[in-house]
Amino acid sequence: MSVMEATDLYRFYHVGDEETRALRGVSLDVRPGELTVLLGKSGSGKSTLLACLAGLDDPDGGVVSVNGRTLSRQPERVRAALRAEHLGVMLQGGNLIAHLNVLDNVTLTGRLNGKPDEDGAIKLLTQLGLAERLHAFPAQLSGGETARASLAAALAHRPRVLLADEPTAEVDAQTEQHVIAVIKDFVRRNQSAAVIATHSPRLAEQADRVLRIQDGRWQDA
Numbered sequence: 001m002s003v004m005e006a007t008d009l010y011r012f013y014h015v016g017d018e019e020t021r022a023l024r025g026v027s028l029d030v031r032p033g034e035l036t037v038l039l040g041k042s043g044s045g046k047s048t049l050l051a052c053l054a055g056l057d058d059p060d061g062g063v064v065s066v067n068g069r070t071l072s073r074q075p076e077r078v079r080a081a082l083r084a085e086h087l088g089v090m091l092q093g094g095n096l097i098a099h100l101n102v103l104d105n106v107t108l109t110g111r112l113n114g115k116p117d118e119d120g121a122i123k124l125l126t127q128l129g130l131a132e133r134l135h136a137f138p139a140q141l142s143g144g145e146t147a148r149a150s151l152a153a154a155l156a157h158r159p160r161v162l163l164a165d166e167p168t169a170e171v172d173a174q175t176e177q178h179v180i181a182v183i184k185d186f187v188r189r190n191q192s193a194a195v196i197a198t199h200s201p202r203l204a205e206q207a208d209r210v211l212r213i214q215d216g217r218w219q220d221a
């Protein structure tokens with residue numbers, strides 16, 4: 001049984017006369033308890049795929065569903081509700097709200113879902129080495145701290161699927177191991193799933209499944 005399914009996704013971008021075929025027929029089954037890593041050169045389509053899986057972008061063709069519910073081509077309010085209930089999304093550049101401190105950012109989705117869990121949020125931030133930064137605002141964080149706080153914000157409400165774009169891009173090797181441990185622990189403990197785009201061989205080494213994308217298609221397809 002899968003927690004998320006993507007079938008035959010296409011996404012084309014048009015800028016002037018130029019057409020970029022960012023996704024060209026990508027299908028994916030995301031299974032519970034599995035950490036899936038997406039590898040591919042810069043520009044191969046990883047971020048576009050994650051944005052479509054998150055319902056933040058709509059594919060031009062194909063369908064995305066989460067927990068059996070269709071996410072693609074739904075009104076924004078339906079997608080936002082499905083995202084808040086089932087998905088944790090961490091995109092490049094972070095997903096923190098500027099006027100909320102780290103702790104309030106991390107507890108936000110839980111509060112919106114009617115399941116506030118400040119203790120859980122503090123525990124998660126502590127695991128990620130941010131115990132001293134609970135009351136800092138996003139503008140005061142380093143790149144690596146922003147990435148870790150964004151990851152905590154994506155995980156705190158224990159989503160069925162974590163979708164993360166380069167969560168270890170700006171951290172040192174030791175911090176990277178912490179981040180990977182938190183993600184693996186989350187997947188195992190909750191029988192959730194994670195789909196992570198990365199350039200990190202260390203993260204790929206610890207994945208249950210590694211998928212390679214090239215020019216908007218699976219490499220071996």
Ligand SMILES: Nc1ncnc2c1ncn2[C@@H]1O[C@H](COP(=O)(O)OP(=O)(O)OP(=O)(O)O)[C@@H](O)[C@H]1O
Nearest residue numbers: 013015020022040041042043044045046047048049
């Ligand atoms: N909003 C956009 N408008 C036009 N073209 C875009 C847009 N977003 C992405 N693209 C193009 O689509 C292709 C896939 O981009 P994407 O960001 O998905 O790649 P990526 O594999 O995530 O790259 P990176 O590893 O650098 O993050 C690239 O050619 C990119 O230039």
